[in-house]
Amino acid sequence: MNVLLLGSGGREHALAWKIAASPLLTRLYASPGNPGIGRFAELVKLDVADHSTVAAFCQEKKIDLVVVGPEAPLVAGIADDLRAWGIRVFGPSKAAARLEGSKGFTKDLCAKFNIPTAAYGRFSDLASAKAYVENTGAPIVIKADGLAAGKGVTIAMTQEEALAALEACFDGAFGAAGAEVVVEEYLTGEEASFFCLCDGATALPFGTAQDHKRVGDGDTGPNTGGMGAYSPAPVMTPEMTERTMREIIEPTMRGMANLGSPFAGILFAGLMITDQGPKLIEYNTRFGDPECQVLMMRLKDDLLVLLNAAVDGQLAHMSARWSDDAALTVVMAARGYPGTPEKGSVIRGLDEAAGDGVEIFHAGTAINGGALVANGGRVLNVTATGATVGEAQKKAYAAVDRIDWPQGFCRRDIGWRAVEREQTRA
Numbered sequence: 001m002n003v004l005l006l007g008s009g010g011r012e013h014a015l016a017w018k019i020a021a022s023p024l025l026t027r028l029y030a031s032p033g034n035p036g037i038g039r040f041a042e043l044v045k046l047d048v049a050d051h052s053t054v055a056a057f058c059q060e061k062k063i064d065l066v067v068v069g070p071e072a073p074l075v076a077g078i079a080d081d082l083r084a085w086g087i088r089v090f091g092p093s094k095a096a097a098r099l100e101g102s103k104g105f106t107k108d109l110c111a112k113f114n115i116p117t118a119a120y121g122r123f124s125d126l127a128s129a130k131a132y133v134e135n136t137g138a139p140i141v142i143k144a145d146g147l148a149a150g151k152g153v154t155i156a157m158t159q160e161e162a163l164a165a166l167e168a169c170f171d172g173a174f175g176a177a178g179a180e181v182v183v184e185e186y187l188t189g190e191e192a193s194f195f196c197l198c199d200g201a202t203a204l205p206f207g208t209a210q211d212h213k214r215v216g217d218g219d220t221g222p223n224t225g226g227m228g229a230y231s232p233a234p235v236m237t238p239e240m241t242e243r244t245m246r247e248i249i250e251p252t253m254r255g256m257a258n259l260g261s262p263f264a265g266i267l268f269a270g271l272m273i274t275d276q277g278p279k280l281i282e283y284n285t286r287f288g289d290p291e292c293q294v295l296m297m298r299l300k301d302d303l304l305v306l307l308n309a310a311v312d313g314q315l316a317h318m319s320a321r322w323s324d325d326a327a328l329t330v331v332m333a334a335r336g337y338p339g340t341p342e343k344g345s346v347i348r349g350l351d352e353a354a355g356d357g358v359e360i361f362h363a364g365t366a367i368n369g370g371a372l373v374a375n376g377g378r379v380l381n382v383t384a385t386g387a388t389v390g391e392a393q394k395k396a397y398a399a400v401d402r403i404d405w406p407q408g409f410c411r412r413d414i415g416w417r418a419v420e421r422e423q424t425r426a
Contacts, residue, residue, distance in 0.1 A: 001024050001025055001026055001064040001065060001304065002026050002027045002028075002029070002061055002062055002063050002064050002065075003019060003025060003027070003028050003029070003063065003064065003065050003066075003067060003304070004029045004030070004031065004054075004057070004058060004061070004063045004065075004066045004067070005019065005028065005029070005030040005031075005033075005037070005041060005066075005067045005069065006030075006031055006046075006048055006054075006066065006067070006068050006069055006070070006073060006078075007030075007033075007068070007069025007070045008032045008033055008034050008037070009034070009069070009070070009289055009363045009364070009378075010289055010290055010292075010293055010329075010331075010361040010362065010363030010378065010380075010381040011069055011070075011286075011287050011288070011289035011290070011292040011293065012030065012033070012034075012037060012069040012070075013034065013036045013037050013293075013361040013362050013363070013381075014292050014293040014295075014296040014297075014359075014361050014381075014383075015067060015069060015287070015292065015296065015303070016028060016030060016033075016037045016040045016041050017040060017296065017359065017361070018296040018299065018303040019040075019067070019303055019304055020040035020041070021302075021303075022302045022303065022304035022305070023302070024302065024304045024305065024308075025304060027042070027061075028040055028041040028042070029041055029042050029043075029044050029061065029063070030042070030043055030044070031043070031044045031045065031046040031048065031054075032044075032045060032046075034362045034363075034364070034365050034366070034375075035362055035365050035366065035367050035372060036360070036361060036362030036365065037362065044057065048073050048078065049073075049076065051077075051078050051081035051082065052081075054066075054078065054082065055081065055082055055085040055087060058082065058085070058087045059085070059087075063087065064088060065088050065089070065090060065304075065307065065308065065311065066082055066087060066088070066089045066090070066091075067090045067091070067307060068089065068090065068091035068286070069286065069287070070286060071097070071100050071101070071147060071284065071285060071286050072147060073091075074091050074092055074094070074097040074100075074101075074265075074285055074286060075094065075097045075098075075100065075101035075147060075285075076094070077093070077094035077097075078091070079091040079092060079093055079094070079097075079265075080093050080094050088311050089311070090265060090307045090310060090311055091264075091265045091285075091286070092263055092264055092265040092285050093261060093264075095259075095260070095261035096256055096261045096262065096263045096264070096265070096285065097285045098261070099252075099256070099263070099267070099283040099284075099285050100147070100282075100283055100284045100285040100286070101146060101147060101285075102145055102146060103143050103144075103145050103146075103182045103282060104122045104145045104180060104182050106280075106282065106283050107120045107122065107182055107184075108122075109252065109255050109256075109259075110280060112255065113251045113252070113254070113255040113258075114251065115247070115248055115251050115252060115255075115280060116247055116248065116276075116277065116278065116279045116280065117279050117280040117281075118141070118184040118185040118186075118187050118272075118279060118281070119184070119185040120182055120183060120184045120185065121182070121183045122145075122180065122181075122182055123180065123181050123182075123183065124179065124180045125170075126166060126167065126170040129166045129170075129181055129183060130163055130166060132183050133159060133162045133163060133166065133183060134159065134163075136183070136185075137159060138156055138157060138158050138159045138161070138162055138186075139155065139156060139157045139158075139186040140156050140159075140162050140183060140184070140185070140186055141153065141154070141155055141156065141183070141184040141185070141186055142154040142156055142162055142165040142166055142169065142181060142182075142183055142184075143181060143182045143183075143184065143282075144169050144174040144177045144178040144180075144181060145177065145178070145179070145180040145181060145182055146174070146176060146177030146178070146179075146180075147177055148174040148175075148177040148178070149225070150223070150224070150225040150226075151174070151223070151225075151338070152169075152174045152177055152178065153223060154168075155186070155223075162183075166181060166183075169181050187272040187274060187279055187281070188272075188274065189272045189273045189274035189275070189279075190210075190235045190272070190273045190417070191210065191211075191270065191271065191272055191273070191281070192208060192209075192210055192233040192235050192236050192271045192273055193208065193209040193210060193211060193229070193233065193268060193269070193270060193271070193288055193291050194208055194236060194241070194244055194249075194268075194269045194271055195207050195208070195209075195266060195267070195268050195269075195287070195288075195291070195295065196245075196249055196266070196267045196269075197266060197306060197310050197315060197320070198253065198263050198264055198265060198266070198267050198310065198315070199264050199309070199310045199311070199312070199313045199314065199315040199316075200257070200262035200263065200264040200313060201253070201257070201262065201313065201315075201316070202313075202315040202316045203245070203249050203250065203253050203267065203315075204306075204315045204318060204319070204320060205241060205245065205320070206266065206295070206320055207231060207232065207295045207298065207299070207320070207322060208231060208232045208233040208236040208241070209229050209230065209231040209232070209233055209288065209291040209294055209295065210229060210230060210231075210233040210235070210417065210418070211226045211227075211228065211229040211288065211290065211291055212226065212227045212228045212229065212411060212413075212414055213226060213227070214227070215227060215333075215337070215338055215411075216411065217411050217412055217413045218413065222338055223338075224333075224337065224338045224377075224378070225289065225338075225377075225378060226288070226289060226290050226291075226331060226378070227330075227331045227333070227378075227410070227411045227414065228290060228328070228329055228330045228331050228410070228411060228414030228415070229288070229290045229291045229293070229294050229328070229329050229414070230294055230326060230327065230328040230329070230389050230392065230393075230414065230415045230418055231291070231294040231295055231297075231298055231326065231327050231328075232298075232322075232326065233418075234417075234418050234421050235273050236273075240273060240277075240278060243277055243278055244269065244271065244278045247277070247278065248269060248271075248278060248280050249267065249269065252267070252283075263285075264310060264311070264313075265285055265286070265310070266285070266286055266287050267283065267285065268283065268284035268285070268286065268287065268288050268291070269283055270282045270283070270284065289363075290329045290331055290363075290378075290381050293327075293329045293359075293361050293381045293383045294327035294328060294329050294383065295327075297323075297327035297359065297383055297385050298322050298323045298325065298326075298327050298385070299320065299321075299322060299323075300321040300322060300323055301320055301321050305318075306318060306320060323385070324387075325385045325386060325387060325392070326385065326386055326387070326388055326389040326391070326392045326418070327383060327384070327385045327392055328383070328384055328386075328389060328392035328393050328396050328414060328415050329361075329381045329382065329383040329384075329396065329414070330381070330382045330383075330396045330397065330400055330410050330411070330414050331363070331378050331380070331381055331410060331411075332378075332379055332380040332381075332382060332400065332403070332405065332408045332409070332410045333377055333378050333379060333408065333409060333410065334364070334374045334376065334377055334379050334407060334408060335407050335408070335409060336377075337377035337378065338377060341364075341374070341376065341377040342374070342407055343373070343374055343375055343376070344368065344373050344374065344375075345373060345374045345405065345406075345407035345408075346371045346372065346373055346405075347365065347372045347373065347374060347379070347380070347403065347404070347405045347408070348372075348403075348404035348405070349402055349403045349404040349405075350372070350380075350403060352402050353382070353399040353400070353402040353403050354399065356395070357384055357385045357386065357395060358382070358383065358384045358395055358396065358399045359383050359384075360380055360381070360382050360383070360399070360403075361380070361381040361383060362379075362380060362381075363376065363378045363379055363380060363381055364376020364377060364378055364379045365379060365380070374405075374407065374408070379405075379408060380403070380405075380408070382396050382399050382400050382403070382410075383396065384396040384399060388422050389415045389418035389419055389422060390415075390418075390419045390422050390423070392415070393414065393415045393419060396414070397412065
């Protein structure tokens with residue numbers, strides 16, 4: 001098979017690494033890719049926003065499957081346009097991608113189909129939103145309705161913070177994404193990431209993870225796109241997984257089909273595990289980043305076989321097998337992230353740091369003058385496997401310490417909840 005992978009981050013590097021291991025693969029192309037992805041794929045420059053150009057490339061190269069990594073092209077309808085050209089695509093339609101593209105759409109879906117989630121209000125003007133916050137009080141959560149690159153959510157612990165977040169949204173801090181806001185009840189519990197591979201009718205459970213959004217140790221500082229993750233998530237017991245499928249995933253699949261927008265692709269449920277059970281925080285319609293990295297390290301099956309089954313509506317006949325080992329990834333970011341990261345600093349020592357159950361996925365790198373340099377906020381995903389989360393954590397941080405990049409930083413406590421559980425059991 002000839003495969004085209006769209007995207008350039010650590011998620012796409014992990015997908016490329018796993019796809020490249022498939023005996024089904026003939027040739028892998030990636031656009032735009034990154035230096036790490038370039039080890040497995042031929043990198044091509046395509047204007048992903050120009051769907052006809054992507055389609056023409058697919059026809060020229062006889063592409064059998066397009067795998068869309070990031071959310072923005074899906075929300076823009078690239079899967080629909082490529083399918084109209086007769087090209088097979090792994091990823092949801094534009095209508096189905098509204099589950100990520102509009103938080104308000106998802107909340108309304110939950111209300112209509114009785115899916116457990118936080119109480120909420122939707123607002124398109126500042127005065128109404130402020131009145132809701134003043135009536136409800138804090139803590140409370142403010143979300144830009146549309147795509148905001150993971151930065152459109154404020155967990156406001158005070159009413160003043162909530163009102164400031166509303167003003168930022170309506171003043172254009174997130175562009176069109178903040179023209180409408182969702183104001184949500186503050187949920188307490190433990191967060192988890194739950195994934196399902198979907199073909200429009202069947203949802204196949206596809207692993208669990210827990211990520212760390214705050215930039216600093218001890219879950220302090222501003223939210224980021226994710227500073228690390230581990231899999232599996234201990235809080236997702238067999239009972240909690242069964243409840244999540246029954247109470248959240250299956251009603252969502254039925255609801256989307258009922259609306260005429262059956263969901264096919266990867267459905268990523270961000271959950272809060274509360275005293276009452278699982279509640280949906282939000283949906284993403286693509287693999288998480290950095291959750292994808294730990295899932296790919298644990299997946300025992302051929303990813304390409306599973307993606308083909310999802311595209312062809314054959315998931316009812318499939319299963320996914322996972323390693324008993326845990327996997328953990330540490331994000332190394334450029335100084336200044338999540339504000340304005342410093343770009344261009346040289347990174348050395350990756351080959352010495354990798355190996356023995358450690359893979360280093362490139363998230364924001366480039367080649368400059370023959371040297372590998374930082375070219376983004378989140379730059380490297382140092383990923384390791386181990387018999388326990390604690391063992392994977394030790395291996396990952398040992399690899400981090402072998403990387404020569406003074407301008408990079410990371411959290412030093414990724415996986416702390418799971419490690420504490422393991423120590424308590426011991």
